[in-house]
Amino acid sequence: MTIRNTDLTACLDRLRTTLGERLATGDSVREQHGKDWSRLPPALPDAVVFAESEDDVCRVLEACHEFGVPIVAHGNQSSLEGHILAIRGGIALNLTRMNQVLAVNEHDFDAVVQPGVTRKQLNQHLRDKGLFFAIDPGADATIGGMASTRASGTNAVRYGTMRETVTAARVVLPGGRVTRVGSRARKSSSGYDLVRLFVGSEGTLGIFTELTVRLHPIPEAVCVGACPFGAAASAIASVVDAMHMGLDVARIEFMDSLSIRMANSYSGLGLPVAPTLFVEFVGAPDHVDQQARAFGEIVAMHGALDFAWSRDPAERSRLWQARHESLYATTAWKPGAEVWRTDVCVPISRLADSIAAAQADIEGSGIDGKILGHVGDGNFHVAYLVDPKMESQRDAVRAMIARLNHQAIANGGTVSGEQGIGIAKLPYLLEEHGEMALEAMHLIKRALDPRGIMNPGKMGSEPSSLPKQATQS
Amino acid sequence: MTIRNTDLTACLDRLRTTLGERLATGDSVREQHGKDWSRLPPALPDAVVFAESEDDVCRVLEACHEFGVPIVAHGNQSSLEGHILAIRGGIALNLTRMNQVLAVNEHDFDAVVQPGVTRKQLNQHLRDKGLFFAIDPGADATIGGMASTRASGTNAVRYGTMRETVTAARVVLPGGRVTRVGSRARKSSSGYDLVRLFVGSEGTLGIFTELTVRLHPIPEAVCVGACPFGAAASAIASVVDAMHMGLDVARIEFMDSLSIRMANSYSGLGLPVAPTLFVEFVGAPDHVDQQARAFGEIVAMHGALDFAWSRDPAERSRLWQARHESLYATTAWKPGAEVWRTDVCVPISRLADSIAAAQADIEGSGIDGKILGHVGDGNFHVAYLVDPKMESQRDAVRAMIARLNHQAIANGGTVSGEQGIGIAKLPYLLEEHGEMALEAMHLIKRALDPRGIMNPGKMGSEPSSLPKQATQS
Numbered sequence: 001m002t003i004r005n006t007d008l009t010a011c012l013d014r015l016r017t018t019l020g021e022r023l024a025t026g027d028s029v030r031e032q033h034g035k036d037w038s039r040l041p042p043a044l045p046d047a048v049v050f051a052e053s054e055d056d057v058c059r060v061l062e063a064c065h066e067f068g069v070p071i072v073a074h075g076n077q078s079s080l081e082g083h084i085l086a087i088r089g090g091i092a093l094n095l096t097r098m099n100q101v102l103a104v105n106e107h108d109f110d111a112v113v114q115p116g117v118t119r120k121q122l123n124q125h126l127r128d129k130g131l132f133f134a135i136d137p138g139a140d141a142t143i144g145g146m147a148s149t150r151a152s153g154t155n156a157v158r159y160g161t162m163r164e165t166v167t168a169a170r171v172v173l174p175g176g177r178v179t180r181v182g183s184r185a186r187k188s189s190s191g192y193d194l195v196r197l198f199v200g201s202e203g204t205l206g207i208f209t210e211l212t213v214r215l216h217p218i219p220e221a222v223c224v225g226a227c228p229f230g231a232a233a234s235a236i237a238s239v240v241d242a243m244h245m246g247l248d249v250a251r252i253e254f255m256d257s258l259s260i261r262m263a264n265s266y267s268g269l270g271l272p273v274a275p276t277l278f279v280e281f282v283g284a285p286d287h288v289d290q291q292a293r294a295f296g297e298i299v300a301m302h303g304a305l306d307f308a309w310s311r312d313p314a315e316r317s318r319l320w321q322a323r324h325e326s327l328y329a330t331t332a333w334k335p336g337a338e339v340w341r342t343d344v345c346v347p348i349s350r351l352a353d354s355i356a357a358a359q360a361d362i363e364g365s366g367i368d369g370k371i372l373g374h375v376g377d378g379n380f381h382v383a384y385l386v387d388p389k390m391e392s393q394r395d396a397v398r399a400m401i402a403r404l405n406h407q408a409i410a411n412g413g414t415v416s417g418e419q420g421i422g423i424a425k426l427p428y429l430l431e432e433h434g435e436m437a438l439e440a441m442h443l444i445k446r447a448l449d450p451r452g453i454m455n456p457g458k459m460g461s462e463p464s465s466l467p468k469q470a471t472q473s
Numbered sequence: 474m475t476i477r478n479t480d481l482t483a484c485l486d487r488l489r490t491t492l493g494e495r496l497a498t499g500d501s502v503r504e505q506h507g508k509d510w511s512r513l514p515p516a517l518p519d520a521v522v523f524a525e526s527e528d529d530v531c532r533v534l535e536a537c538h539e540f541g542v543p544i545v546a547h548g549n550q551s552s553l554e555g556h557i558l559a560i561r562g563g564i565a566l567n568l569t570r571m572n573q574v575l576a577v578n579e580h581d582f583d584a585v586v587q588p589g590v591t592r593k594q595l596n597q598h599l600r601d602k603g604l605f606f607a608i609d610p611g612a613d614a615t616i617g618g619m620a621s622t623r624a625s626g627t628n629a630v631r632y633g634t635m636r637e638t639v640t641a642a643r644v645v646l647p648g649g650r651v652t653r654v655g656s657r658a659r660k661s662s663s664g665y666d667l668v669r670l671f672v673g674s675e676g677t678l679g680i681f682t683e684l685t686v687r688l689h690p691i692p693e694a695v696c697v698g699a700c701p702f703g704a705a706a707s708a709i710a711s712v713v714d715a716m717h718m719g720l721d722v723a724r725i726e727f728m729d730s731l732s733i734r735m736a737n738s739y740s741g742l743g744l745p746v747a748p749t750l751f752v753e754f755v756g757a758p759d760h761v762d763q764q765a766r767a768f769g770e771i772v773a774m775h776g777a778l779d780f781a782w783s784r785d786p787a788e789r790s791r792l793w794q795a796r797h798e799s800l801y802a803t804t805a806w807k808p809g810a811e812v813w814r815t816d817v818c819v820p821i822s823r824l825a826d827s828i829a830a831a832q833a834d835i836e837g838s839g840i841d842g843k844i845l846g847h848v849g850d851g852n853f854h855v856a857y858l859v860d861p862k863m864e865s866q867r868d869a870v871r872a873m874i875a876r877l878n879h880q881a882i883a884n885g886g887t888v889s890g891e892q893g894i895g896i897a898k899l900p901y902l903l904e905e906h907g908e909m910a911l912e913a914m915h916l917i918k919r920a921l922d923p924r925g926i927m928n929p930g931k932m933g934s935e936p937s938s939l940p941k942q943a944t945q946s
Contacts, residue, residue: 173913177909183885185885187625187852188887189623189625190901194910196636197669201665287760347583434653447917
């Protein structure tokens with residue numbers, strides 16, 4: 001699909017009369033909306049709209065539908081797979097001005113927010129209420145963006161992902177009509193699960209203008225521990241045992257030696273350089289202590305070098321800093337290096353083998369690569385550091401990533417645990433889901449977006465038009 | 474849509490050649506497939522197929538698609554809202570012979586089953602593995618049926634519903650092609666969430682031929698308690714407090730005085746006749762004891778008459794017997810009476826008012842009605858007992874049910890917490906979801922089932938064709 005210039009012009013003319021200065025076409029603003037946090041080359045929209053209300057969003061979707069103009073929603077632009085690149089041009093719909101927390105229902109543990117509210121903003125808003133919003137990707141992403149990519153983070157092992165977190169929403173559909181989906185009930189068997197259909201659909205079916213999200217009570221006590229090992233395999237074996245024993249973990253994260261070195265360098269933490277597990281237990285003080293002791297017994301059996309744990313909030317912040325700043329620490333490690341990231345998730349029984357294979361691959365390549373992950377879920381990331389002047393490194397990393405993704409699929413897992421598909425993962429969709437599932441996704445896409453204006457060329461595209469070779473990663 | 478007889482005949486002729494005696498058209502077998510556990514009048518299919526393999530299912534969906542013949546999947550026929558009634562005739566596809574447990578992955582806490590496996594059968598299969606399948610509706614339903622209605626039960630407050638339980642599936646689509654959906658990873662942000670779309674779609678989009686379901690470790694200790702109150706309001710206030718304090722409840726169930734009387738009569742339990750909470754905590758022995766003590770403090774503040782709790786398995790079975798046999802106890806209470814059931818779910822902040830309103834309505838009517846529910850989720854049921862000879866009672870109950878459902882919607886809840894829509898709840902879909910959401914559901918239905926053969930006239934029907942008046946319950 002290409003937009004005829006006359007259609008684009010007519011569309012922008014229409015919108016300019018209603019939106020005024022909220023419609024921008026200058027080069028710099030377009031450049032600001034042509035790039036995300038991935039390594040992918042920029043792809044600029046033709047115009048940018050700064051929506052301030054649901055009505056603005058309706059006007060934009062109405063005009064784009066009429067004139068066949070592509071539309072890509074933007075939050076804080078921290079997507080990692082090229083989700084927001086305007087590869088077919090059109091309008092970037094910036095939703096960050098729609099950033100009001102509309103309601104907090106303390107007794108029902110939910111909040112109603114506009115899509116531009118960020119996760120940190122919401123938690124700041126909740127600080128006196130004894131509640132918190134649990135989903136914590138690396139970036140301070142918007143809740144609309146997190147819903148669109150079905151994001152998660154370190155808390156998913158206990159609190160789930162955006163799939164379990166969004167209970168209801170308002171969504172503007174192509175053509176500009178608004179639908180409510182879901183309810184505030186904790187469960188329902190009424191109707192097709194439209195909430196879960198829109199969550200993770202990456203702006204290809206509609207635009208969130210309001211989201212109801214679940215909150216959780218701030219636990220009475222939190223116990224955090226760090227546990228270095230002589231080898232990564234021992235750390236992973238400990239995770240598998242802890243999960244099998246049904247330990248009540250709230251977070252369990254792995255960082256390999258290079259990840260720890262980067263964290264020490266970036267955040268000045270002085271952690272022992274070794275493959276390390278970070279673990280957190282929440283609940284009543286007795287309970288968290290008991291769980292920590294049980295965990296201590298497991299890691300001792302696996303030869304942990306140490307296991308220090310504490311209920312001190314300052315120590316908790318210090319330890320999680322290492323994990324949360326990881327994205328930035330990687331980028332800062334070798335200025336100028338390209339960071340190539342992966343995001344596989346496998347059944348926990350395959351986690352040890354999967355991480356060992358990735359580790360062996362890195363060691364054999366001579367290229368810097370760090371491994372870390374939300375290992376309680378079987379989700380881990382490799383970040384490879386590529387010297388941009390060495391094409392051979394690119395080829396080697398490309399091959400390593402392809403192997404990693406093929407293995408994840410062969411193990412019954414997925415090529416995207418939490419970052420979504422965007423453009424970069426499109427080449428793996430067929431292998432992971434099979435042709436019939438892609439066909440079903442496309443039928444749904446075409447039913448809801450018959451003109452194909454919603455984030456076109458991405459998820460939901462006709463299977464035959466998807467890239468077949470995993471040349472991007 | 475009506476089937477022309479020639480098309481039906483041609484379809485059955487085609488199928489007879491491949492299915493032989495697995496295709497039946499006798500009156501008694503058709504009668505066995507024309508009724509569920511609802512009060513709705515029978516609606517018989519024209520033929521019944523007893524599928525023994527995915528290939529059988531494919532052949533049926535291929536032929537039905539070609540000839541435009543309706544198809545309704547059957548498990549153990551325990552649906553409560555008319556889901557399986559063949560209101561447009563066609564073929565009943567009985568899946569109970571596909572009842573193999575195909576795999577148990579102990580280390581990943583999941584199992585792969587055919588759709589005709591029942592929940593009790595699966596738990597029997599798992600008995601030596603330290604794992605269990607948590608979803609427990611009243612009936613010994615099939616897992617295919619439970620997935621189709623997004624069923625839950627007493628464990629949902631801790632383990633979720635079928636929405637969280639099904640992680641992957643094989644689904645036969647109209648036309649007879651098979652798609653895989655989902656993966657064995659605990660989380661994924663890869664592609665539209667087709668698993669959640671098929672779960673709860675009541676056989677209107679495709680037929681499950683294989684399901685991967687999450688299992689959970691059997692807890693180290695289980696503590697169960699029963700707690701009678703002087704008034705229902707005090708019981709519900711205790712539930713709300715326990716949830717707000719973040720108590721780690723595994724089950725928390727409410728039964729009113731009439732429910733207890735029925736249970737005593739049916740199961741000979743000798744429980745004190747009073748509004749009663751049943752509560753369960755699971756985990757390490759110290760933890761469950763500590764939670765039970767904390768719960769004891771809450772209910773004491775609300776004037777509980779007693780709170781006896783125990784870690785004795787026999788006592789646990791005895792107490793839960795009251796809850797699990799409730800469906801049968803109601804039917805047995807007044808032989809010949811019609812049982813009219815409801816299934817609303819509201820935000821927990823509205824639970825006390827909702828139950829009080831239902832109770833006042835019952836008291837004002839002079840009709841027997843019992844209230845019980847999975848109150849930790851805000852889900853409760855009223856079962857009214859109607860004398861079939863008194864039309865005025867039917868009118869009164871119809872009005873009470875309508876008020877209950879309207880209030881649930883007005884409170885931000887749903888008219889179906891766990892039983893689905895079937896035929897009986899169709900009149901409430903528009904009010905609960907709004908016209909645009911119903912339109913979106915219909916667009917999806919039409920995209921995946923263009924000939925409208927999958928359980929036609931039910932969920933996913935064109936909004937204009939849905940019953941507008943809530944005349945059924």
